[in-house]
Amino acid sequence: MSMFHLLGRNILNNIQGVGQATIMLAQALIGKPQPRKMLPLLIRQLYVVGVQSMLIIIISGLFIGMVLGLQGYTILVDFGAEQALGPMVALSLLRELGPVVTALLFAGRAGSALTAEIGLMRATEQLSSLEMMAVDPLRRVIAPRFWAGVISMPLLALMFNAVGIYGGFMVGVEWLGVDDGAFWSVMQSSVHWQDDVMNGVIKSLVFAVVVTWIALFKGYTATPTSPGISAATTQTVVYSSLAVLGLDFVLTAIMFG
Amino acid sequence: MGNLVEIKDVYFNRGERSIYEGVSLVIPRGKITGVLGPSGSGKTTLLRLIGAQLKAHRGEVLFGGQDMAKLGRSALYETRKRMSMLFQSGALFSEMSVFENVAFPLREHTKLPENIIQTIVKMKLESVGLRGAGGMAPSELSGGMARRAALARSIVLDPEMIMYDEPFAGQDPISMGMLVKLIDELNATLGLTSIVVSHDVKEVMSISDHLIVMANKKIVGEGTPQELRENGSELVQQFLTGAPDGPVPFHYQAKPYHADLLGAKP
Ligand SMILES: Nc1ncnc2c1ncn2[C@@H]1O[C@H](COP(=O)(O)OP(=O)(O)OP(=O)(O)O)[C@@H](O)[C@H]1O
Ligand SMILES: [Mg+2]
Numbered sequence: 001m002s003m004f005h006l007l008g009r010n011i012l013n014n015i016q017g018v019g020q021a022t023i024m025l026a027q028a029l030i031g032k033p034q035p036r037k038m039l040p041l042l043i044r045q046l047y048v049v050g051v052q053s054m055l056i057i058i059i060s061g062l063f064i065g066m067v068l069g070l071q072g073y074t075i076l077v078d079f080g081a082e083q084a085l086g087p088m089v090a091l092s093l094l095r096e097l098g099p100v101v102t103a104l105l106f107a108g109r110a111g112s113a114l115t116a117e118i119g120l121m122r123a124t125e126q127l128s129s130l131e132m133m134a135v136d137p138l139r140r141v142i143a144p145r146f147w148a149g150v151i152s153m154p155l156l157a158l159m160f161n162a163v164g165i166y167g168g169f170m171v172g173v174e175w176l177g178v179d180d181g182a183f184w185s186v187m188q189s190s191v192h193w194q195d196d197v198m199n200g201v202i203k204s205l206v207f208a209v210v211v212t213w214i215a216l217f218k219g220y221t222a223t224p225t226s227p228g229i230s231a232a233t234t235q236t237v238v239y240s241s242l243a244v245l246g247l248d249f250v251l252t253a254i255m256f257g
Numbered sequence: 258m259g260n261l262v263e264i265k266d267v268y269f270n271r272g273e274r275s276i277y278e279g280v281s282l283v284i285p286r287g288k289i290t291g292v293l294g295p296s297g298s299g300k301t302t303l304l305r306l307i308g309a310q311l312k313a314h315r316g317e318v319l320f321g322g323q324d325m326a327k328l329g330r331s332a333l334y335e336t337r338k339r340m341s342m343l344f345q346s347g348a349l350f351s352e353m354s355v356f357e358n359v360a361f362p363l364r365e366h367t368k369l370p371e372n373i374i375q376t377i378v379k380m381k382l383e384s385v386g387l388r389g390a391g392g393m394a395p396s397e398l399s400g401g402m403a404r405r406a407a408l409a410r411s412i413v414l415d416p417e418m419i420m421y422d423e424p425f426a427g428q429d430p431i432s433m434g435m436l437v438k439l440i441d442e443l444n445a446t447l448g449l450t451s452i453v454v455s456h457d458v459k460e461v462m463s464i465s466d467h468l469i470v471m472a473n474k475k476i477v478g479e480g481t482p483q484e485l486r487e488n489g490s491e492l493v494q495q496f497l498t499g500a501p502d503g504p505v506p507f508h509y510q511a512k513p514y515h516a517d518l519l520g521a522k523p
Contacts, residue, residue, distance in 0.1 A: 120351075121351075124346060124351070125344045125345075125346050125348035126349075126350055126351070128305075128310060128348065129342075129344055129348035129350075131308075131310060131337070132308050132310070132337060132340075132341065132342045132344075133337070133341070133361070133362050133365065133366075134334040134335070134337040134338045134365075135365055136334065
């Protein structure tokens with residue numbers, strides 16, 4: 001087969017995939033809301049997807065904040081500008097590292113788990129069995145997991161930011177001796193609610209939709225065999241990481257460019 | 258009483274390979290229909306076509322006179338509430354206990370109060386001999402136990418029609434006898450329609466009112482057990498007696514054995 005043939009086939013397959021994924025999500029989310037049935041399922045998924053990802057997010061946030069404190073200090077101290085450490089740490093986290101690193105960790109921790117779980121449900125005919133019981137697997141299995149991802153990732157990113165700032169504070173102020181008052185007051189005056197905090201949350205929301213969507217779609221369409229599920233899990237992590245980094249550039253250009 | 262399911266001249270392919278070439282059969286209402294056939298002859302496929310999880314490429318699959326392939330999404334789900342299926346693999350929900358698995362269709366499709374649900378589930382579990390295992394997770398069950406738990410789940414709503422895919426596989430003789438009796442009784446007392454796919458020829462012959470033998474992408478025999486025993490077809494006789502030599506190939510189609518072993522190009 002010629003190279004162009006392969007390339008064309010690949011692009012067509014990808015477009016078809018996007019179409020299928022859109023149909024899957026639309027069928028899962030559009031319909032009469034059934035809060036009595038959905039709420040318990042959502043809460044369970046919030047626990048699995050969100051609460052169980054908290055530990056890795058908090059520990060990573062702490063370390064990244066500490067590294068930012070250390071790196072920032074060694075750069076800023078040469079210019080005698082170590083009071084600017086507070087805003088440097090806070091802005092890096094709020095605008096970039098918080099949403100992006102949280103999304104990458106989320107893809108590895110929760111996204112891969114979602115793909116494997118749903119792929120296995122397909123392989124063991126649990127999804128077919130739901131269909132035969134006249135229960136729509138899209139609404140029953142996909143929808144609660146999607147909402148859980150979308151709700152929990154921005155919250156996780158906020159936690160990541162808070163812990164990260166505290167890590168920067170520990171290293172910068174407690175260890176390296178930056179002035180305590182300056183650290184917080186300069187940070188407060190240079191961080192803006194709308195520009196920095198809200199834009200970070202919006203980024204995080206976009207990443208949440210994309211990562212959860214990819215994870216669910218890859219699981220739902222996985223080939224129902226062990227190598228099929230393993231490939232789908234890998235694809236989830238690879239595709240969502242690439243999507244997050246690419247989208248981050250686009251969003252940054254729109255928001256801060 | 259008429260036929261609950263009618264399949265008319267169905268063709269079905271999996272990719273390039275054809276599975277059915279002109280299959281027609283009927284499932285009489287209120288009776289037990291046994292489906293026999295070699296492994297890979299498309300018995301599970303038949304059940305999935307009836308449940309409209311797969312669509313025929315040609316021909317019609319009628320359930321209660323309706324063409325399943327032409328139903329819209331919500332009409333299809335309404336129709337599926339009238340049937341239930343025991344999957345060959347059991348397909349228990351792994352995140353729920355055995356008890357919750359059996360209770361699931363009740364919680365999903367009825368508004369029964371909790372104490373009645375408890376009673377019904379316990380009765381169904383008792384009937385498959387698993388009342389003591391209600392609190393266990395599906396992963397803690399043996400293969401045969403999982404199959405029986407799935408059976409309890411598929412009968413819990415007392416649907417109009419139940420499709421059993423290999424209900425006896427992996428059962429010891431005692432549970433096997435019990436399951437045969439259970440399926441027979443369900444049919445007699447509730448007047449429902451059953452389709453039993455199984456390789457256990459003796460058991461199926463003993464409970465079925467109507468039998469279908471599939472092979473070579475077609476129906477090779479259909480009728481009462483008595484009619485089939487008297488059927489002149491070698492195919493049917495080979496299957497009923499389990500003779501290794503006969504028109505039903507034990508082997509999946511392949512190039513000649515000696516050519517394959519000698520490494521000849523196909
Ligand atoms: N998902 C699938 N993709 C491709 N081919 C399939 C698939 N499932 C089944 N087949 C093919 O369809 C044919 C019929 O399969 P089916 O599962 O209906 O057989 P069966 O009669 O139930 O066999 P068994 O008694 O072993 O359960 C087989 O030849 C099989 O190779
Ligand atoms: Mg089968």
